[in-house]
Amino acid sequence: MEKHIALPLTKELAETLHAGDTVYLTGTIYTSRDAGHKRMCEALERGEKLPFNPEDATIYYVGPTPAKPGQVIGSAGPTTSGRMDAYAPTLMSVGARGMIGKGARLPEVVEAMKKYKGVYFGAVGGAGALLARCIKKAELIAYEDLGAEALRRLYVENMPLVVIIDSEGRNLYEEGRSAYLMSVHSGRHLKKS
Amino acid sequence: MAAKVQEGEEVMREIEVSRITEMIERLCIEANEHLPEDVKDAIRKCRACEDGEIAGGVLDRIIENYEIADREQVPICQDTGMACIFLEIGQDVHLTGGDLTAAVNEGVRRGYEKGYLRKSVVKDPIRRGNTGDNTPAMMYTEIVPGEQVTVTVGPKGFGSENMSAIRMFKPSAGLQGIKDFIVETVEAAGPNPCPPMVVGVGIGGTFDKAALLAKKALMRSLESSNPDPFYADLEKEMLEKINELGIGPQGFGGRTTAIGLNIETLPTHIAGMPCAVNISCHVTRHKTGVI
Numbered sequence: 001m002e003k004h005i006a007l008p009l010t011k012e013l014a015e016t017l018h019a020g021d022t023v024y025l026t027g028t029i030y031t032s033r034d035a036g037h038k039r040m041c042e043a044l045e046r047g048e049k050l051p052f053n054p055e056d057a058t059i060y061y062v063g064p065t066p067a068k069p070g071q072v073i074g075s076a077g078p079t080t081s082g083r084m085d086a087y088a089p090t091l092m093s094v095g096a097r098g099m100i101g102k103g104a105r106l107p108e109v110v111e112a113m114k115k116y117k118g119v120y121f122g123a124v125g126g127a128g129a130l131l132a133r134c135i136k137k138a139e140l141i142a143y144e145d146l147g148a149e150a151l152r153r154l155y156v157e158n159m160p161l162v163v164i165i166d167s168e169g170r171n172l173y174e175e176g177r178s179a180y181l182m183s184v185h186s187g188r189h190l191k192k193s
Numbered sequence: 194m195a196a197k198v199q200e201g202e203e204v205m206r207e208i209e210v211s212r213i214t215e216m217i218e219r220l221c222i223e224a225n226e227h228l229p230e231d232v233k234d235a236i237r238k239c240r241a242c243e244d245g246e247i248a249g250g251v252l253d254r255i256i257e258n259y260e261i262a263d264r265e266q267v268p269i270c271q272d273t274g275m276a277c278i279f280l281e282i283g284q285d286v287h288l289t290g291g292d293l294t295a296a297v298n299e300g301v302r303r304g305y306e307k308g309y310l311r312k313s314v315v316k317d318p319i320r321r322g323n324t325g326d327n328t329p330a331m332m333y334t335e336i337v338p339g340e341q342v343t344v345t346v347g348p349k350g351f352g353s354e355n356m357s358a359i360r361m362f363k364p365s366a367g368l369q370g371i372k373d374f375i376v377e378t379v380e381a382a383g384p385n386p387c388p389p390m391v392v393g394v395g396i397g398g399t400f401d402k403a404a405l406l407a408k409k410a411l412m413r414s415l416e417s418s419n420p421d422p423f424y425a426d427l428e429k430e431m432l433e434k435i436n437e438l439g440i441g442p443q444g445f446g447g448r449t450t451a452i453g454l455n456i457e458t459l460p461t462h463i464a465g466m467p468c469a470v471n472i473s474c475h476v477t478r479h480k481t482g483v484i
Binding site for chain 2: 020022035062063064065066067068071074075076077079080082102103104122124125126127128129130132133146147148160162164172173175176177178179180181184
């Protein structure tokens with residue numbers, strides 16, 4: 001199904017999204033990857049606040065290229081989400097709900113998503129030039145010393161995504177692959193008969 | 194590049210290392226903005242035989258993405274990689290004007306700055322800390338006959354690099370052992386390396402040479418085949434097997450798990466059969482220049 005959704009990603013909204021849905025996302029999201037996640041979780045451990053309000057927030061796993069003069073942001077496709085698996089349940093426990101990335105997640109992340117009603121969206125990995133076009137505003141908000149890994153607040157319009165894992169734990173990586181293999185299998189069967 | 198003749202000596206072509214710096218600066222930018230034509234062709238061919246709505250849609254976006262990068266001269270992918278630099282230096286060339294390694298790193302430094310490319314290198318593997326200029330380059334030099342210097346820049350992203358593998362087989366594992374390992378490595382990589390992938394396979398040599406062969410296999414045109422018909426057939430067979438896995442574009446399910454697979458080999462020891470599988474993505478970049 002194709003859906004246009006406006007952020008923030010509330011619990012109610014999250015529950016309407018299902019693995020395999022094509023989604024066009026509009027609203028404010030936050031960027032963070034390896035080093036930023038480590039710092040945010042260390043801050044939470046010390047009882048400090050995060051650089052942004054995590055409630056119903058969506059985090060984009062991205063380290064963009066530097067913006068050329070006149071650009072809002074450089075190329076900005078997703079990085080491999082699995083490296084954030086150690087931190088994602090902690091961030092969901094304080095209210096963060098949406099994650100945008102690519103690649104497989106650990107079972108403990110999926111369990112946390114079911115518990116906190118999280119959604120894992122896939123952006124097309126390697127399509128950094130295309131995805132940058134959906135980013136209308138970019139503002140550095142913390143950890144500037146991390147360079148490409150610094151925390152940014154982005155405003156995106158109609159960002160093309162696919163729901164990979166939904167809040168019930170359904171997974172497009174598993175379902176999409178087996179659906180394709182079944183279609184090939186049944187196709188072969190038909191040819192034979 | 195004036196040739197200098199000294200009395201009683203052979204002619205030796207002199208090349209200033211600053212020319213290598215300039216070429217690397219240019220190639221870093223071009224490689225990151227313009228996908229090689231053979232890679233584009235392979236993606237387009239795969240799009241034509243992909244029926245699934247999600248799979249076809251992903252490939253359409255991948256095509257649109259490299260077209261934007263071409264047109265607007267922006268990086269195809271935000272992971273502008275570690276700069277893998279291959280230098281083939283003619284043995285009749287005398288490099289002058291400074292240290293070659295420093296010249297190569299200066300080219301990378303300038304290219305990544307001027308091209309607004311991402312600096313993705315940390316100075317220590319455990320203690321981390323960004324070097325800030327994407328150096329050092331991963332540099333390989335080879336001495337070849339002739340009086341030219343051939344420079345290849347292959348920016349390598351790590352989403353796919355992380356899914357690569359090497360194994361030291363017993364010779365008794367045979368061809369089947371190699372085949373299974375290639376397919377297993379791709380299957381284990383799954384959606385992580387941004388499929389559709391390009392797969393580079395290195396078989397033989399030593400532990401280190403097998404890995405280098407696999408990387409070099411990624412630099413070879415997807416329109417070419419291994420010159421040995423045995424390995425050319427194996428390339429075709431492995432690509433077909435991989436595309437029966439069903440992982441598909443981005444791992445969402447579909448036919449196109451890989452757009453190409455190249456194999457490079459070397460003789461090896463009587464006791465061994467090393468095999469390395471270097472995984473790359475649909476943004477498999479490389480650009481070559483000759484001085």
